[in-house]
Amino acid sequence: MKMQKSEVRLMKGNEALAEAAIRAGLDAYFGYPITPQSEILEYFTEQIPKRHGVVLQAESEVASINMVYGAAGAGARVMTSSSSPGMSLMQEGISYIAAAELPCLLVNVVRGGPGLGTIQPSQGDYFQAVKGGGHGDYRLIVLAPSSVQEMCDFVFDAFKLAEKYRNPAMILTDGALGQMMEKVEFPEEGSLPHQVPDWATTGKKGRERNFITSLHMEPEKMEEINLHLQKKYKVIEENEVRFETFEIDDAEIVLVAFGLPARICQKAVELAREKGIKAGLVRPITLFPFPKKILSDLSKKIDHFLVIELNAGQMVEDVMLAANGKCPVHFKGRMGGMIIQPEEVLEEIEKIIQQPILQE
Helix, strand or coil, X not given: XXXXXXXXXXXXXXXXXXXXXXXXXXXXXXXXXXXXXXXXXXXXXXXXXXXXXXXXXXXXXXXXXXXXXXXXXXXXXXXXXXXXXXXXXXXXXXXXHHHCCCCEEEEEEEECCCCCCCCCECCCCHHHHHHCCCCCCCCCEEECCCCHHHHHHHHHHHHHHHHHHCCEEEEEEEHHHHXXXXXEEEECCCCCCCCCCCCCCCCXXXXXXXXXXXXXXXXXXXXXXXXXXXXXXXXXXHHCCCEEEECXXXXXXXXXXXXXXXXXXXXXXXXXXXXXXXXXXEEECEXXXXXXXXHHHHHCCCCEEEEEECCCCCHHXXXXXXXXXXXXXXXXXXXXXXXXXXXXXXXXXXXXXXXXXXXX
C-alpha cells in the first residue's frame, strides 16, 4: 500500500533521508560525523530534540554500532549512518546484530577509496554491503536509491523489511546523492506505526526474560543458528527482489547499473536509441536480494550486457553469475570519485556492438 504524501520540499539527499527517518517513527540515532554524510547527524541534532526520539554523537563508529545493537535489542526503531571508512569500523558490530536477528537501519553514503580516499562519490563498497563485510555467514538487506526522493522513500521500505525479517537493512547511496538537492514529497509523520516486539529485552515484569546474544559456544547450536539464517535469506530472495527496467523489450545490449549511474545510463540508452542502437537498462533496486532471474532470462535473448559502476568492477561479478555464460558481460567503471558521463557510456556501447558475437 502506498503512503499518502503530505509535504513537498527542496532538500539535500542526506537531509531528506534524516527527515524521512523522523517521520518513520525513529526512536534513536547513534552516529559519528564523517564526510560526505555528516548532514544526517547534523539534521538529527537540530530536529530530534524538537520532535521525538534520541540522538547521540558517539565517541566513534565502533561505539555507535554497539549502541544500535543495544537499542535494537530493547525493541527501538534505531539507525546509524556513516561513510566508507566509518562503515568499515562498524563491521564487527553489524555481524553481531545480524546474528542476533535485530532489525535496524544502516546508511552508507559511499565515498572514494580504498583507504581514506576522497570525499567524492563512489560505489566501491558494493562487496562490503552485499557479501557481508564482517565475519561469518550473514547478509544485509540492501537498497540502492538513485534519487533524493528514493533517499526518503527507502527509509520507510528499509524499516519495514528490517522489522519483517528481523534483519539489518542498509541504504547504500553515495556522496553525490547525499549532497545533491531535488524536490522531495514526504509522507505524514507517524505513517509507519511501530510497537515494541515481544522478543525485546524491555525488563518488563510478569513474563519470562528475553535473551539476545550472538555467542553460542556449542558448534551444534552455532550450526543450527546458521542454518536458520540461511533459510531466512532464501525467503528474502524469493519475496523481496526489486528492480526497474527501461527499453528492454527489443534490446540487443542491456546496461546494468544501480544508484546514480542508473540515471546516467538511462540517458545513454536514449542517446543510443537516437542512433538506432537497441539498448536497454536494468536497474537493481535491491542489491541483496539481487535480481538474478530477470538478468538470467535476458541473457538468453540479448547479445551483450554492459555493467556500469563507480568502482573497479564489483556488481559485474553478480551479473556474470546470473548470465552464466549465456551472453558476454562487459564492464565500464570510473573510480576515485569520478562520475561517468552518458557520452562515455554511449561510446562503450558503440565499441561493444562493433565486436563480432562469438557463436557456441
